[in-house]
Amino acid sequence: MVSLDSYRDEIFETVFEHAYHCFVVVNEEGLITYLNNTYCDFLGVDKSEAIGVHVADVIENSRMHIVARTGIEEIADLQYIRGNHMIANRIPIHSDGRVVGAVGTVLFRDTKEWMKMNSHIKDLLLELEHYRNQFKNKDGATYSLHDIVGSSRQMNDLKNKIKKISPGDVSILFRGESGTGKELFAHSVHQLSERNTKPFVTVNCAAIPDHLLESELFGYEDGAFTGARKGGKLGKFQLADGGTLFLDEIGDMPLSAQVKILRVLQEGEVEAVGSVNTQKVDVRIIAATNQPLERLIEEQRFREDLFYRINVIQVHIPPLRDRPEDLRVLSKFFLDKVTNRTGKRVIGIDLDVLDRFVQLNWPGNIRELENVIESAVHLTNTELIKFEDLPDHIQLNASFLKENGTLKEIMENTEKQVIEKVLNKVNGDKTKAKELLGIGKSNLYDKIKKYGL
Ligand SMILES: Nc1ncnc2c1ncn2[C@@H]1O[C@H](COP(=O)(O)OP(=O)(O)OP(=O)(O)O)[C@@H](O)[C@H]1O
Numbered sequence: 001m002v003s004l005d006s007y008r009d010e011i012f013e014t015v016f017e018h019a020y021h022c023f024v025v026v027n028e029e030g031l032i033t034y035l036n037n038t039y040c041d042f043l044g045v046d047k048s049e050a051i052g053v054h055v056a057d058v059i060e061n062s063r064m065h066i067v068a069r070t071g072i073e074e075i076a077d078l079q080y081i082r083g084n085h086m087i088a089n090r091i092p093i094h095s096d097g098r099v100v101g102a103v104g105t106v107l108f109r110d111t112k113e114w115m116k117m118n119s120h121i122k123d124l125l126l127e128l129e130h131y132r133n134q135f136k137n138k139d140g141a142t143y144s145l146h147d148i149v150g151s152s153r154q155m156n157d158l159k160n161k162i163k164k165i166s167p168g169d170v171s172i173l174f175r176g177e178s179g180t181g182k183e184l185f186a187h188s189v190h191q192l193s194e195r196n197t198k199p200f201v202t203v204n205c206a207a208i209p210d211h212l213l214e215s216e217l218f219g220y221e222d223g224a225f226t227g228a229r230k231g232g233k234l235g236k237f238q239l240a241d242g243g244t245l246f247l248d249e250i251g252d253m254p255l256s257a258q259v260k261i262l263r264v265l266q267e268g269e270v271e272a273v274g275s276v277n278t279q280k281v282d283v284r285i286i287a288a289t290n291q292p293l294e295r296l297i298e299e300q301r302f303r304e305d306l307f308y309r310i311n312v313i314q315v316h317i318p319p320l321r322d323r324p325e326d327l328r329v330l331s332k333f334f335l336d337k338v339t340n341r342t343g344k345r346v347i348g349i350d351l352d353v354l355d356r357f358v359q360l361n362w363p364g365n366i367r368e369l370e371n372v373i374e375s376a377v378h379l380t381n382t383e384l385i386k387f388e389d390l391p392d393h394i395q396l397n398a399s400f401l402k403e404n405g406t407l408k409e410i411m412e413n414t415e416k417q418v419i420e421k422v423l424n425k426v427n428g429d430k431t432k433a434k435e436l437l438g439i440g441k442s443n444l445y446d447k448i449k450k451y452g453l
Pocket residue numbers: 147148149150176177178179180181182183184185248288289290366367370
């Protein structure tokens with residue numbers, strides 16, 4: 001007689017492993033705990049490598065991590081995976097009254113009917129895409145984590161952090177120098193959140209003149225001011241209702257607008273310019289800045305109470321110079337992007353060029369790197385980007401460093417020369433030397449030893 005356990009295992013094995021359906025199970029963090037063989041084959045992944053990985057990294061357009069968080073089931077949802085439209089069911093798993101994960105099934109039995117329906121759906125979606133493009137609203141999140149290139153430890157840590165903090169409504173403040181990718185990360189947060197089917201609206205606080213910012217943010221009523229559009233206009237808050245509002249360059253927002261934003265965030269209501277009524281809005285705030293907000297607060301140019309509102313979770317994006325491991329992969333990525341766009345055949349980057357890139361400071365970060373590659377692709381006469389194809393300022397910068405070494409080497413060299421000169425001047429008297437140099441005795445001894453003086 002078969003035991004109950006093995007009977008159960010048999011059923012499990014038959015249902016999950018021999019079925020034509022794809023099955024996936026995730027835990028509450030969205031990490032895959034089970035993936036059946038059919039799904040592995042279809043995705044072309046190795047089961048042992050997929051288990052424990054975040055589902056969004058293994059399955060395109062997955063929403064399993066969202067269901068595992070919200071506990072709201074999604075039945076017969078259309079999902080695009082590996083070139084096909086599939087029907088996905090996502091069901092939350094409850095234990096002890098709380099959601100502990102989700103199980104997902106995807107139907108893809110390759111029957112003729114399904115193929116027919118699939119191609120019909122493809123046609124319909126193409127048509128829909130065509131109409132969507134015609135009415136395209138420039139707002140919307142167009143990037144996701146997959147678009148963020150980089151293999152450095154810092155980038156991987158950042159991506160993991162984004163996956164953890166994206167679900168939920170917590171406000172996030174991205175900090176980092178210009179061109180580090182703050183906007184890209186803001187898009188990704190929205191894409192990974194429960195709000196991803198709702199609008200993602202960007203406000204560039206630095207680009208809107210002070211006197212227009214209020215009406216841009218909160219909209220205005222018909223006839224609110226001279227020159228106002230007939231019928232009034234919706235503000236960014238109303239447009240983002242249910243979704244995410246990305247306040248870019250928030251450090252540049254005038255104080256008067258800061259007060260008003262704070263009120264909206266506290267009360268969840270907006271008042272259009274010229275209106276006597278308020279309107280409820282539900283938006284998640286993501287902000288970004290490259291400004292030192294703490295200093296702006298001291299100088300009373302940024303409100304401390306607003307800072308605490310937006311700074312619930314802070315994410316710092318490191319500058320490019322601090323993650324040289326990403327230079328090679330980013331350079332290749334931009335090379336492919338530019339050559340695909342321009343049709344010019346340039347297949348590689350000289351190793352010399354990449355070596356130089358590592359020495360540079362990149363004040364404009366990834367945006368600057370993209371511009372440098374773009375200009376080099378246009379200038380090169382060969383299939384390889386060479387040193388002489390780089391813009392002048394990069395060549396100068398690089399050759400200076402090449403001749404003199406890295407910043408650390410230049411500084412050490414200078415330090416050695418100064419100490420040597422002072423020691424000669426005082427005939428080796430270390431007490432006098434330390435006074436002239438303005439450093440402590442043990443510090444001086446350490447340096448004498450380090451430079452072999
Ligand atoms: N990791 C990355 N992978 C691919 N492209 C990137 C990456 N980071 C940034 N970029 C690209 O670099 C450019 C600048 O990125 P983004 O606008 O997100 O930076 P930012 O930090 O918001 O800059 P700013 O503070 O000036 O607004 C964009 O074209 C973006 O697509």
